[in-house]
Amino acid sequence: MADSLHINNRAKAQNTYDAIVIGSGISGGWAAKELCDHGLKTLVLERGRDVKHIKDYPTTTMDIWEFPHRTRLTTKLSQENPIADSCYAFDEATQHFFVKDKEHPYIQEKPFDWIRGYQVGGKSLIWARQTQRWSKYDFEGPARDGFAVDWPIRYEDLAPWYSHVEKFAGISGNKDGVETLPDGEFLPPWEMNCPEKHIQEKILAKYKDRYVVQGRCAHLTKPNDVHLQQGRGQCQARNICYRGCPFGGYFSSNSSTLPWAFKTGNLTLRPDSVVHSIMYDEKTNKAIGVKVIDAHSKQELEYYARIIFVNAACLNSNLVLLNSVSNRFPNGLGNDNGLLGKYIAFHNYRGNINASIEGFEDKIDYGRRPTAVMMPNFRNVYKQEMDFLRGYMVHYSAGRGRMGDTSEGASIGGAWKDSLTEPAPYWNVFMMMQGETIPKASNEVKLSKDKKDDWGVPLLVANVDYDANDEKLLKDFLQQGSEMLEAAGCKNINAFDNGRRPGNDIHEMGGVRMGKDPKTSLLNKWNQLHSCSNVFVTDGACMVSTGTQNPSLTFMALTARAANHAVDELKKGNL
Numbered sequence: 001m002a003d004s005l006h007i008n009n010r011a012k013a014q015n016t017y018d019a020i021v022i023g024s025g026i027s028g029g030w031a032a033k034e035l036c037d038h039g040l041k042t043l044v045l046e047r048g049r050d051v052k053h054i055k056d057y058p059t060t061t062m063d064i065w066e067f068p069h070r071t072r073l074t075t076k077l078s079q080e081n082p083i084a085d086s087c088y089a090f091d092e093a094t095q096h097f098f099v100k101d102k103e104h105p106y107i108q109e110k111p112f113d114w115i116r117g118y119q120v121g122g123k124s125l126i127w128a129r130q131t132q133r134w135s136k137y138d139f140e141g142p143a144r145d146g147f148a149v150d151w152p153i154r155y156e157d158l159a160p161w162y163s164h165v166e167k168f169a170g171i172s173g174n175k176d177g178v179e180t181l182p183d184g185e186f187l188p189p190w191e192m193n194c195p196e197k198h199i200q201e202k203i204l205a206k207y208k209d210r211y212v213v214q215g216r217c218a219h220l221t222k223p224n225d226v227h228l229q230q231g232r233g234q235c236q237a238r239n240i241c242y243r244g245c246p247f248g249g250y251f252s253s254n255s256s257t258l259p260w261a262f263k264t265g266n267l268t269l270r271p272d273s274v275v276h277s278i279m280y281d282e283k284t285n286k287a288i289g290v291k292v293i294d295a296h297s298k299q300e301l302e303y304y305a306r307i308i309f310v311n312a313a314c315l316n317s318n319l320v321l322l323n324s325v326s327n328r329f330p331n332g333l334g335n336d337n338g339l340l341g342k343y344i345a346f347h348n349y350r351g352n353i354n355a356s357i358e359g360f361e362d363k364i365d366y367g368r369r370p371t372a373v374m375m376p377n378f379r380n381v382y383k384q385e386m387d388f389l390r391g392y393m394v395h396y397s398a399g400r401g402r403m404g405d406t407s408e409g410a411s412i413g414g415a416w417k418d419s420l421t422e423p424a425p426y427w428n429v430f431m432m433m434q435g436e437t438i439p440k441a442s443n444e445v446k447l448s449k450d451k452k453d454d455w456g457v458p459l460l461v462a463n464v465d466y467d468a469n470d471e472k473l474l475k476d477f478l479q480q481g482s483e484m485l486e487a488a489g490c491k492n493i494n495a496f497d498n499g500r501r502p503g504n505d506i507h508e509m510g511g512v513r514m515g516k517d518p519k520t521s522l523l524n525k526w527n528q529l530h531s532c533s534n535v536f537v538t539d540g541a542c543m544v545s546t547g548t549q550n551p552s553l554t555f556m557a558l559t560a561r562a563a564n565h566a567v568d569e570l571k572k573g574n575l
């Protein structure tokens with residue numbers, strides 16, 4: 001089949017592929033895998049440097065005392081990178097996988113933390129790997145509640161593709177039978193510790209409308225054949241995954257989709273290739289390829305293909321499309337309705353609660369489990385009942401620190417060192433919210449009119465903020481979370497607004513949303529631009545709404561679905 005799909009244009013032959021994928025992160029890796037599996041000669045263009053699995057994880061086996069600053073950032077590094085440093089995962093051991101503020105500036109019309117990883121693998125190397133399916137209530141939300149536009153798909157459309165990606169990526173979890181957080185194709189779950197189980201029991205006893213389940217995450221608790229074929233092994237529960245995992249214990253493009261795609265013989269990966277724009281041909285009404293700036297030589301190159309997958313991560317995908325101007329599309333590729341870049345949304349992470357719990361002093365925690373406990377959204381699920389739209393997911397965990405880390409231990413000298421070997425006198429509990437934000441036209445990204453980056457690409461301007469709904473959601477979580485912890489017998493409950501800026505959740509979505517109507521959306525139900533059908537956008541940019549779940553599993557499923565549709569359409573001669 002592959003041969004019939006190849007373009008045989010001699011003049012451009014060297015730079016011509018069946019498919020081009022822009023970006024090699026979580027979604028780009030999936031596009032590459034699916035397209036290569038179906039025999040398409042696929043070029044993945046990645047703006048960052050190459051990162052080879054295992055070989056390029058320089059800190060992965062280092063012990064804390066081997067770092068000059070015990071993994072902490074120097075003041076200089078921290079001050080030079082206020083944006084990157086706002087991300088909890090940015091430290092001395094991981095900083096090489098994060099974009100440094102000065103190297104890739106953008107314009108914040110309103111404060112917005114744009115956390116990026118420009119390298120082969122993108123943010124798949126540094127994500128926290130929490131992975132939950134959306135439920136039918138999430139897809140039905142915008143139509144029922146009258147915001148954004150109706151999703152052109154429903155849970156049933158995506159369910160088989162969730163299964164497809166879960167089996168390959170390896171997702172651990174428990175079959176909980178909860179309608180608002182559908183079960184997946186799970187590897188064995190991690191275990192809750194005793195205080196977590198206790199809190200679960202108390203919440204379930206008091207609130208009949210709430211569920212408390214073990215976290216689901218992209219870790220190989222018990223690898224299957226397909227994972228061993230990828231060269232990956234069982235997770236060792238070290239929880240220093242942000243440095244890259246030499247066991248391939250967690251899912252990343254580098255350990256999973258990209259090596260798989262390479263094995264087909266159909267993948268060409270070109271790192272250090274900044275995609276400037278997508279080239280459009282007015283005669284055929286199709287995209288014909290992409291313009292690339294070599295990251296080092298700044299040489300301009302062109303690559304051609306019959307289909308193009310845009311997977312540069314939400315805001316960069318918006319940027320590439322906005323910068324792809326032609327006579328037909330003066331405001332950006334596919335932007336007939338002027339909505340490209342608008343309706344950006346994210347997750348509201350502002351609510352945190354700290355507490356302590358007594359009664360488990362004879363227990364200690366063991367191992368470094370890479371997930372926490374999850375409570376699917378319980379607000380406005382079956383009908384609108386609160387004075388705000390939508391709701392929030394809750395994550396909580398309990399841990400027992402060391403005496404020396406508490407105010408009750410000595411704080412200096414030998415006594416402090418000794419107290420570091422003693423377990424703390426109580427367990428700490430931490431709870432956080434993951435709230436749905438409502439997409440709106442005023443939350444937008446656009447191109448700077450006069451400022452460009454070192455590769456001649458206009459800088460991104462971010463104009464994204466919270467609104468009154470987010471404030472109400474936050475207030476409700478702080479009340480409900482405190483009440484739940486109190487019901488569980490927790491003490492010293494401290495509920496607070498952590499003041500995190502938009503973007504700091506690292507779940508940016510929207511700007512190129514899907515929809516049924518080309519007047520109000522950019523993409524159709526297969527993630528194709530309504531007005532340029534051989535361009536597919538399958539990362540967070542395509543999202544109509546945000547749900548309350550961690551989003552990347554949904555990006556993977558949407559990507560696999562769209563890639564398989566693209567292959568079918570190519571076979572039928574429709575693209």
Ligand SMILES: Cc1cc2nc3c(=O)[nH]c(=O)nc-3n(C[C@H](O)[C@H](O)[C@H](O)COP(=O)(O)OP(=O)(O)OC[C@H]3O[C@@H](n4cnc5c(N)ncnc54)[C@H](O)[C@@H]3O)c2cc1C
Pocket residue numbers: 022023024025026027028029045046047048087089115117118119120121122123124126127128129130131273274275276311312313314316317320506507539540550551552553555
């Ligand atoms: C610390 C942290 C924790 C997270 N935790 C979770 C979690 O627990 N669960 C979850 O679901 N999500 C989580 N996320 C979010 C998750 O990482 C993203 O949703 C996911 O990586 C998005 O996949 P992507 O393919 O769209 O983008 P990425 O993985 O970021 O990949 C995009 C790639 O495109 C490249 N690129 C950008 N512009 C261009 C261009 N012009 N030309 C060529 N290449 C380009 C980039 O260099 C990058 O490699 C977390 C993120 C971070 C940083």
Ligand code: SF4
Pocket residue numbers: 219234235236237238239240241242244245246247248249250370
């Ligand atoms: S916890 Fe598991 S996935 Fe993370 S670094 Fe350790 S072995 Fe790898």
